[in-house]
Amino acid sequence: MGRCIKMAESPMEGHPDKLADLIADALLDEFLKKDPYSRVSLEILLLSGMTFVAGHVSTEGYVDIPGVVRKTIKETGYSRPEHGFDADSSAVIISIEEQSPDIVLGISSEGSGDTATVVGYACKDTQSYMPLPISLAHSLSSRVSNLRKSGRAPFLRPDGKVLITVIYEDDKPLFVKDVIVFCQHDPEVSVEKLRDFVVEEAIKKTVPQEYMHKDTRVLVNPSGRFVLGGPAADAGQTGRKIVSDAYGDVAYSGGSAFSGKDPTKTDRTASYMARMMAKHVVASGLADRCLVQMAYAFGMNEVIAFDVETYGTEKVEKERIKSKLLEVFPTNPKKMIDFLDLRKPIYKQTACYGHFGKEELPWEKLRKLEEFSDL
Helix, strand or coil: CCEEEEEEEEECCCCHHHHHHHHHHHHHHHHHHHCCCCEEEEEEEEECCEEEEEEEEECCCCCCHHHHHHHHHHHHCCCCHHHCCCCCCCEEEEEEECCCHHHHHHHHCCCECCCEEEEEEEECCCCCCCCHHHHHHHHHHHHHHHHHHCCCCCCEEEEEEEEEEEEEECCEEEEEEEEEEEEEECCCCCHHHHHHHHHHHHHCCCCCHHHCCCCCEEEECCCCCCCCCHHHCCCEECCCCHHHHCCHHHCCCCCCCCCCECCCCHHHHHHHHHHHHHHHHHHCCCCCEEEEEEEECECCCCCCEEEEECCCCCCCCHHHHHHHHHHHCCCCHHHHHHHHCCCCCCCHHHCCCCCCCCCCCHHHCCCCHHHHCCC
């Protein structure tokens, strides 16, 4: 209780780590298009002029991996040599092997494809039941990228990041303390023009006025020049933005990365199920905040540990909430895949701007609200 500060960052899709995630999930989608039962575990490493694709894949389909990699890089905006990294000239180096037969044995009996702890979180901060800092950060980061890709800001380049901090009082967001935006740009544009554009066309049209305060600090490229960016300036790798992928610092992260993994990887699938559970608890009015925690062991076909935290905001006993969640939602690895219909090419849209809070994703659907009306 009292006042505290919460924060979140959102890298843009041209950020080297996010581009790595995007390539990994673009490849996953292509494998699932060709064979819905493809088993995929990929890691991407990006450096200036080079894209490394490594991992394990078992599939009945064929995917043009270099073609998918270059198409994704180009869609992101790295299409000119002056960026220091571009789709046409980047070498694509591939090292992929068949999935281990021991892993195949573990998941063939509907067992978990990984040993993992996962969490799902929901709250009343926003209409999407996401924490305000991460919701604003993703909205602003996405807005800047869309302005660039639409042609309205031709002086912007793909790399960038947003940082949002919010002052909370008694567990409710009070006002935004900091809005900090970093945008890669062409060398010819002045810092003043860049700052004015981002403030007027991105920040003011994304951050609700009700959260702006006389003490709110707004900064655009506070370090000054940001011309060299992307993999030419900093190596990119899958799985290095897991807190941004989840809920910011408002809730825990289970610790696992998501991108590049097919749904038999329980650390990904169970994280989505845990979010669906938590969202139903809050949306049904059973609590104002909810954290669902689950643990899985490789090869075992049921959840090892399950708990719910409602931070004292519950309207009924937590044990009743826990029992209802286990009654309504599956926790068996295969049944979770089927329940959420996860053998489809839906993952590329999750790689940037968060895996949660996007209404079009199956784990965001409030399909079972009526099941909670009797609690």
